[in-house]
Amino acid sequence: MTILLDVRDLAVDIPTEDGTVHAVQHVSFSVNEGEFFGVVGESGSGKSVMVQSIMGLVPGARTSGSVLFRDRDLLSLAPEQLRSVRGREISMIFQDPLSSLHPQYTVGWQIVEQIQAHERVSAKAAKARAVDLLDRVRIPDAAARFDAYPHQFSGGMRQRVMIAMGLSLGPALIIADEPTTALDSTVQAQILDLLGEMRSEFGTTVLMISHDLGVLSRVADRVMVMYGGRRMELGAADAVLCGPAHPYTAGLLRSSSFNREPGTPLVPIGGRPPSLLAPPEGCAFRDRCPDAMSICTTKPPVRHYDDGTEVACWLESTPVEPEPPVLPPPSLIATGDDAIVTVDALRLAFPQRRGEPRVVLDDVSLEVRRGETLGLVGESGCGKTTLARAIAGLVAPTAGTVEFDGAPTANLDRAQWRDLRRRVQLVFQDPFGSLNPRRRVGSIIGDPFRIHRLASGAERRAKVQDLMELVGLNPEHYNRFPSQFSGGQRQRIGIARALALNPELVILDEPVSALDVSIQAQVLNLLDELQRRLGLTYLFISHDLAVVRHVCDRIAVMEGGRIVELGTADQVWNDPQQPFTRRLLAAAAPEIPREPRERRLLPPTGSAGAHADRHHAEQLAVEVAS
Amino acid sequence: MTRFILSRIAFGVLVLFLLSVFVFMLFYVSPSDPARIIAGDKATEELMAQIRSNLGLDRPMTEQYATFVGNLLQGDLGYSYRSSMPVSELVVSRIPVTMSLVFGGMVFWLAIGIPIGIASARHPGSARDRFGQGFAIVGISFPTFVLGMLALYLLYFVPTKLGFTLFPPSGYVPFEQSPLEWAWHLLLPWLTLALVVAAVYARLTRGQMLEVLGQDYIRTARAKGVDERRVTYVHAFRSAMPPLVTQLGIDIGLMLGGVIVIEQVFGLLGVGSLAVTAVAMQDRPVVIAIVLLGGVFVVISNLVVDTTYALLDSRVRTAAR
Numbered sequence: 053m054t055i056l057l058d059v060r061d062l063a064v065d066i067p068t069e070d071g072t073v074h075a076v077q078h079v080s081f082s083v084n085e086g087e088f089f090g091v092v093g094e095s096g097s098g099k100s101v102m103v104q105s106i107m108g109l110v111p112g113a114r115t116s117g118s119v120l121f122r123d124r125d126l127l128s129l130a131p132e133q134l135r136s137v138r139g140r141e142i143s144m145i146f147q148d149p150l151s152s153l154h155p156q157y158t159v160g161w162q163i164v165e166q167i168q169a170h171e172r173v174s175a176k177a178a179k180a181r182a183v184d185l186l187d188r189v190r191i192p193d194a195a196a197r198f199d200a201y202p203h204q205f206s207g208g209m210r211q212r213v214m215i216a217m218g219l220s221l222g223p224a225l226i227i228a229d230e231p232t233t234a235l236d237s238t239v240q241a242q243i244l245d246l247l248g249e250m251r252s253e254f255g256t257t258v259l260m261i262s263h264d265l266g267v268l269s270r271v272a273d274r275v276m277v278m279y280g281g282r283r284m285e286l287g288a289a290d291a292v293l294c295g296p297a298h299p300y301t302a303g304l305l306r307s308s309s310f311n312r313e314p315g316t317p318l319v320p321i322g323g324r325p326p327s328l329l330a331p332p333e334g335c336a337f338r339d340r341c342p343d344a345m346s347i348c349t350t351k352p353p354v355r356h357y358d359d360g361t362e363v364a365c366w367l368e369s370t371p372v373e374p375e376p377p378v379l380p381p382p383s384l385i386a387t388g389d390d391a392i393v394t395v396d397a398l399r400l401a402f403p404q405r406r407g408e409p410r411v412v413l414d415d416v417s418l419e420v421r422r423g424e425t426l427g428l429v430g431e432s433g434c435g436k437t438t439l440a441r442a443i444a445g446l447v448a449p450t451a452g453t454v455e456f457d458g459a460p461t462a463n464l465d466r467a468q469w470r471d472l473r474r475r476v477q478l479v480f481q482d483p484f485g486s487l488n489p490r491r492r493v494g495s496i497i498g499d500p501f502r503i504h505r506l507a508s509g510a511e512r513r514a515k516v517q518d519l520m521e522l523v524g525l526n527p528e529h530y531n532r533f534p535s536q537f538s539g540g541q542r543q544r545i546g547i548a549r550a551l552a553l554n555p556e557l558v559i560l561d562e563p564v565s566a567l568d569v570s571i572q573a574q575v576l577n578l579l580d581e582l583q584r585r586l587g588l589t590y591l592f593i594s595h596d597l598a599v600v601r602h603v604c605d606r607i608a609v610m611e612g613g614r615i616v617e618l619g620t621a622d623q624v625w626n627d628p629q630q631p632f633t634r635r636l637l638a639a640a641a642p643e644i645p646r647e648p649r650e651r652r653l654l655p656p657t658g659s660a661g662a663h664a665d666r667h668h669a670e671q672l673a674v675e676v677a678s
Numbered sequence: 679m680t681r682f683i684l685s686r687i688a689f690g691v692l693v694l695f696l697l698s699v700f701v702f703m704l705f706y707v708s709p710s711d712p713a714r715i716i717a718g719d720k721a722t723e724e725l726m727a728q729i730r731s732n733l734g735l736d737r738p739m740t741e742q743y744a745t746f747v748g749n750l751l752q753g754d755l756g757y758s759y760r761s762s763m764p765v766s767e768l769v770v771s772r773i774p775v776t777m778s779l780v781f782g783g784m785v786f787w788l789a790i791g792i793p794i795g796i797a798s799a800r801h802p803g804s805a806r807d808r809f810g811q812g813f814a815i816v817g818i819s820f821p822t823f824v825l826g827m828l829a830l831y832l833l834y835f836v837p838t839k840l841g842f843t844l845f846p847p848s849g850y851v852p853f854e855q856s857p858l859e860w861a862w863h864l865l866l867p868w869l870t871l872a873l874v875v876a877a878v879y880a881r882l883t884r885g886q887m888l889e890v891l892g893q894d895y896i897r898t899a900r901a902k903g904v905d906e907r908r909v910t911y912v913h914a915f916r917s918a919m920p921p922l923v924t925q926l927g928i929d930i931g932l933m934l935g936g937v938i939v940i941e942q943v944f945g946l947l948g949v950g951s952l953a954v955t956a957v958a959m960q961d962r963p964v965v966i967a968i969v970l971l972g973g974v975f976v977v978i979s980n981l982v983v984d985t986t987y988a989l990l991d992s993r994v995r996t997a998a999r
Contacts, residue, residue: 109897131906139903146901151894156916156992166902201992217902 056225056257057083057106061117062127064098064105073328075101077281078117083225083259088251090272090289091261092304094568095539096325098281099261103227107142108134122224140170143218147230149210153202159186159213160198166220185216188253189246207432208239215246219254226250228260232267236431236595241639244271263568266310266598266641269293277301280326280336287361294647297355297363299343299371306373307573310598310641314621317376317580318602320573324538335365342374343367356654368653377577384587386424386605392557392589393420393443398452400435400442412438413449414613420557425583425590427604427621429597429636435613436593440559443591444476445469457556474504477550481562483542487534493520493545494530500552519548524578540571544578551582559591564599576603597640601625609633686984690977697973698966702746705962706739712759712960733759746966756963760956765963769952769971775850776948778860779867779940780933784926786872787879792922794876795883799891800910810880817877826870826943833866848945867944871937875929882925886918893917916990923986931979935972 064076076098083089093099104110106119106126119126121142126134146152154162163182167173173181179198186194189212202210211231218226228247232240248271251258262268268275268289275292277285277300285298296302305311306319323340326332335341338348347366355363400413412435420426420443428436441447443454445461454461456472464472480486487496498516501507507515517527523544525537534542543563550558560579564572580603583590594600600607600621607624609617609632617630628634713729714721721729730736734745749756755765798810837844845866851859890896891914899913900906936950949968956964 104897107901109900135903135905137903138901144898144901146894146898148894152898154895154899154913154917156990158992165904169903169905169908203993214898 093278430610791879799887927983
């Protein structure tokens with residue numbers, strides 16, 4: 053096995069107005085020819101900056117260490133030499149294919165440009181190659197689509213275009229930076245399959261970054277886990293993901309909803325990631341680590357196990373399994389005969405300037421039972437958000453009725469409408485975009501009291517601080533601005549605002565999909581706890597089947613404006629009736645088996661630790677079992 | 679696309695109609711009396727009445743407006759109160775001067791402003807950027823007439839006094855007569871206009887380029903191995919263009935209605951200087967014609983901008999189809 057990319061002691065510093073961000077701190081790894089190498093980490097772990105700085109794509113970044121690729125150090129290449137490597141020998145695929153393709157040029161033009169940037173070929177020959185590539189990534193009617201603009205493609209098709217472009221010069225290495233994160237789960241699976249196929253067809257090595265352990269467990273041969281700009285664990289994918297040796301990897305797996313039995317609370321990793329402006333001296337994870345010891349304030353050694361796993365940790369035994377949080381008993385048990393919302397034959401169509409009206413909801417009938425969590429899953433554009441808005445009374449249906457607590461929501465007078473606004477609340481997806489950045493958190497959470505004229509002055513302040521306490525925010529942060537909070541904390545702000553008026557129904561529109569796994573678990577547990585304590589009913593919208601299965605009592609599957617399947621979470625998950633549901637399930641990440649693993653710790657040696665003499669390791673042998 | 683353009687033209691005609699009503703009304707309610715200005719302070723009431731009746735000023739306003747519009751539709755803008763020349767002839771004779779000034783100036787201000795903006799945006803915070811920013815602030819804050827006077831003094835007055843003539847002091851030579859003389863006479867006004875306006879374009883270009891250079895597709899272009907020059911011009915500048923085109927359309931449309939200060943400073947008999955005298959003399963037909971002309975230019979340049987937008991942006995093109 054030859055090494056294609058050898059990263060040694062890579063450090064990336066980015067000067068900013070706030071100080072220097074130490075985005076990557078002395079990370080080493082190597083990618084073997086032909087393998088699928090995965091890098092996993094949460095946002096702020098430095099994974100994207102790391103691969104982009106390898107290609108010299110981070111403006112203003114200061115790098116040290118070395119990145120050997122085919123006997124050249126990419127970090128010390130002259131700009132023109134590096135340019136000739138980019139796109140020809142190493143190509144990149146980015147997260148959001150819409151923003152990553154130039155909106156003003158046709159996709160064909162963009163592929164041809166890449167070919168002509170490196171090879172002297174005629175426009176005609178380049179076009180023929182581009183059409184062939186589009187065909188190979190299975191873009192239907194490739195020759196005609198050559199002249200289409202990126203906005204005329206669907207998300208999945210755009211990512212296929214990116215892949216075609218990436219493959220256009222037969223690169224030795226493809227770096228894919230979260231290539232499926234912005235896509236629907238069924239499309240995600242197709243793109244992953246396509247990447248796998250292209251790897252075997254073109255003999256390309258793939259280095260893929262993802263925050264999603266489920267995605268990586270499906271495709272990666274080896275994985276590296278990053279946290280706080282450092283390498284935590286590195287090894288064969290099944291070794292690392294099935295029997296993690298680092299407490300952080302173990303924590304990530306425990307907080308991933310796809311990986312936990314429905315009904316069992318997730319075990320979140322408490323706290324938040326360290327600042328990269330002033331990285332901690334010792335282990336970056338020690339503040340959040342259930343296994344933290346006093347020695348963790350000094351730099352952890354890299355331990356080598358006999359199965360090739362390398363772990364930067366002082367711990368020599370299996371990471372402990374912390375107790376799941378204890379949740380209060382539910383204060384309300386949902387029953388089949390107590391519906392809070394009844395939707396009957398709802399139809400919603402938007403008139404279009406030309407042509408037929410666009411039907412968004414088509415004959416939807418549904419009941420939300422008081423006290424339950426009803427999941428609404430489907431791909432983007434299936435009408436799930438519109439249905440939620442119709443239930444909240446924010447859009448008027450074209451036909452059919454929505455009843456809330458026995459009363460129809462159509463033709464309300466002002467007082468009734470206000471009352472409905474109090475009883476139904478919404479929490480939105482994007483914790484960054486849905487809070488006004490210029491308003492203080494206290495006044496954002498206090499808005500409902502102000503709008504409904506329920507409390508003012510000191511009374512309002514006290515109520516807001518109680519709410520902040522309730523959702524786990526520090527009430528002393530009353531006067532801070534949203535930008536001073538992390539993503540998870542901002543979502544808590546949104547939840548606190550929604551709970552202010554003691555609503556009965558809370559509509560959660562993708563409440564965790566913008567959050568990191570460990571933060572997702574915190575927010576999901578919080579929602580569960582609040583539901584139990586306050587007797588809330590949730591309508592939970594998500595494209596992520598794993599999350600929905602984990603938190604919902606019943607699941608409604610939507611496709612093309614209709615509800616195609618509705619049943620208990622177990623029924624839908626274990627015995628899906630509709631082909632669309634089956635496809636959705638097949639695309640969802642599989643549970644990663646947790647396997648007890650026999651693994652011996654090797655004695656520390658000078659350099660080549662992984663291949664150290666195993667005979668001397670016996671006294672240090674450690675049994676790793678979960 | 680055709681539908682889009684037709685609806686724009688219809689809208690433009692409506693704007694011009696409203697404009698004509700507005701200007702007409704403005705004169706009707708204004709306290710000054712054109713007859714008094716024409717006849718002078720010592721004129722008798724009789725003479726004044728005679729003048730009013732000659733000009734049709736004694737008729738009701740609606741009637742006056744109807745006559746005005748009726749004549750306008752036949753291309754007749756009436757006669758100047760002051761010189762008794764046909765207004766259309768008077769205004770049309772001034773248009774080439776203003777057009778020469780504006781379009782020539784445009785070439786210079788784009789050639790100065792855009793490269794400065796691009797250079798600033800490529801290395802934000804560098805010495806080059808700070809120089810560009812400084813240039814923009816000086817250009818924006820300097821009054822046009824000061825800059826014009828300064829240019830006249832330094833490049834005309836001082837050299838001429840020292841015995842060698844670099845530039846002519848003022849005046850306009852038609853292009854058909856001698857292109858060289860035409861350019862020579864206009865060079866100072868062009869540069870003055872360009873220095874003032876280029877600053878705005880340098881800032882706008884810098885802001886747009888900074889925003890575009892931070893986009894994901896610029897990173898993609900670099901990752902593809904496209905060289906930095908091409909990234910800047912083919913990828914980034916292409917996307918930065920639409921707001922520049924908008925600004926250019928607004929500026930050109932406004933300036934073609936008369937570049938008052940520069941025309942005055944350099945003694946160019948363009949639309950702007952005509953407007954100044956016409957307003958001072960209460961020469962109603964001329965003022966109305968100039969305002970309408972300005973309106974026509976603004977409407978036309980907006981139409982050009984909208985069409986260019988659709989050509990520049992594939993997304994607008996698809997939506998307009």
